Amino acid sequence: MGFFTDTSICIGCKACEVACKEWNDVPDDGLDFLGWSYDNTGSLGADTWRHVAFIERPRGGSAPPSSPPVNGQGAGSSPAADALDTGDAGVRWLMSSDVCKHCTHAACLDVCPTGALFRTEFDTVVVQQDICNGCGYCVPACPFGVIDKREPDGRVWKCTLCYDRLKADMAPACAQACPTQSIQFGPLDELRERAAGRVGVLRDAGVSEAHLYGAGEDDGVGGFGAFFLLLDEPEVYGLPPDPVVTTRDLPRMWRAAAGAALALVGAVAVACARPR
Amino acid sequence: MTVTDTTAGYYGQPVLKAPVWKPAIAWYFFTGGVAGASSMLGFAAGRRGNRRLARSALVASAAGIAVSGPLLVVDLGRPARFLNMLRVAKPTSPMSVGSWILTAFAPASMLAAGSAVTGRLPRAGRGAAGAAAVLGPAVATYTAVLVADTAIPAWHDAHRELPYLFAGSAAASAAGIAMAFTPVPDAGPARRLGVVGAALEVAAFRSMESGLGDAAGPYREGRAGRLAKASEACTATGALLVLAAGRRRSASVVAGALLCAGSLLSRFSVFRAGFESAADPAATIGPQRSRRGAD
Secondary structure: OEEEEEHHHOOOOOHHHHHHHHHHOOOOOOOOOOOOOOOOOOOOEOOEOEEEEEEEEEOOOOOOOOOOOOOOOOOOOOHHHHHHHOHHHHEEEEEEEEEOOOOOOOHHHHHOOOOOEEEOOOOOEEEOOOOOOOOOOHHHHOOOOOOEEOOOOOOEEOOOOOHHHHHOOOOOHHHHHOOOOOEEEEOHHHHHHHHHHHHHHHHHOOOOOOEEEOOOOOOEOOOOOEEEEEOOOHHHHOOOOOOEOHHHHHHHHHHHHHHHHHHHHHHHHHHOOOOO | OEOOOHHHOOOOOOOOOOOOOOHHHHHHHHHHHHHHHHHHHHHHHHHOOOHHHHHHHHHHHHHHHHHHHHHHHHHOOOHHHHHHHHOOOOOOOHHHHHHHHHHHHHHHHHHHHHHHHHOOOHHHHHHHHHHHHHHHHHHHHHHHHHHHOOOOHHHHOOOOOHHHHHHHHHHHHHHHHHHHOOOHHHOHHHHHHHHHHHHHHHHHHHHHHHHHHHHHHHHHOHHHHHHHHHHHHHHHHHHHHHHHHOOOHHHHHHHHHHHHHHHHHHHHHHHHHHHHHHHOHHHHHHHHHHHHHHO
16 A cells, blocks of 8 residues: 655645644644745654645756846846746746655665564554664665654654554545645555556646656665655655665675675784784 | 755755764774774784783773673663664664674673683683684674665765775774784784774775765765874874884884774764765765666
């Protein structure tokens, strides 16, 4: 089971953030004005399990305007700069509700030394809070920067995909609360089919930039349990363009360590070739 | 505020989370390195009949591992749950592998040192020293795999060189302590190990920097860069001092201290570089975007 987040119909209401906090009893992490459009939670973390990003992008693709227009008098010859001159019409407003990806090959789960992180019967990745000892290894292992340590609690926290609700045959709180069905919950193959159809509809309507992020199974994390329909490059939303589970290279790392260990044995043997 | 520079990601926010490890972990990389390499030096010196060098190295190994345990426990968010580390054995987690290695290594190292100091249980002491020496190389290098096995570019992309850097650093620091605490006539092997370890440490650091290419930024600039420069200066000076005047007591103490300082500084440089790399969205996004573009 998983999520399909269709950002093309997200209205930025943050009902998902609120529902998640209420259901999961996630502590308040400050109602701060960050100065980044309407975003006030900043990023996913120990106390933000759904994060609504607000992105203001100049129209005309990813190329920055050649020279910023000053009060309409700049040398705004490029289309992008011209568009900016016209005010609101020149800005695309992207909204997207980010969440833990529940990777098929999950780095957080792989590196967890206590077995606190585990894969559930729903193929989701969940922290067992009665086991986590707060070693923090999962935090820098996650290629998406999702999981984090909660202070002063000392343990790590992230989206559980509402494990308790799933067990009771209920939809996760965020999907339940989403008023536009931007957040859809269900079996992944069904969601993928629906998502592909949605991309087709959008492209036919002229939204050529619509594409799916994390819908395949052949990416660096073996497929996302929560994937997205995006209207711009992933990095614009703060998502890594080509995430790879770090443990994919672990055999190579152990081999390098074995080589280094042998070098150390050799160095000691050479040093002790003579007793004094 | 409009977003125009896409390599800066979402309003310049980091894509990755910075590690939550405190400096205790960088200290542990040092003390664990001392413990691992000292157990090897102590065992080899003992086998060659150099009792004095064996004793100081075995004591250094036990002291190093005795300090390591508390350093690791205080860094936990829930220190009282440290035994959960032994709840499972997971080859995919270098921290789990390391916990089991340390669990076997610590008692062996302490028994070896206790026997060498008191002269009691000589046979058990020799066996323990042998066991610790077998585990020593793993103790000294697994920490490099531990940091490399993360999403942080400055750590992950250095996974080929980091184990050699940590091995060289461990050898240099263990040798530095041994030469400072062993009478000069008996410290020959420590001096040689110090020079070889220092050479490996400096060479591995440089090769790591060139191998990382654009991702080497944190090792060249800022705090981690300054630590790296200071480390190389200490390590190189220490090794040169060993070669020039290692048979003078005062010089060998100073050289040993310099080798230890160089080792400690290189661990802190690597540690800090991870934080700086994680905080930089372009370091994460740039290589991934070119990788995806190349597909």
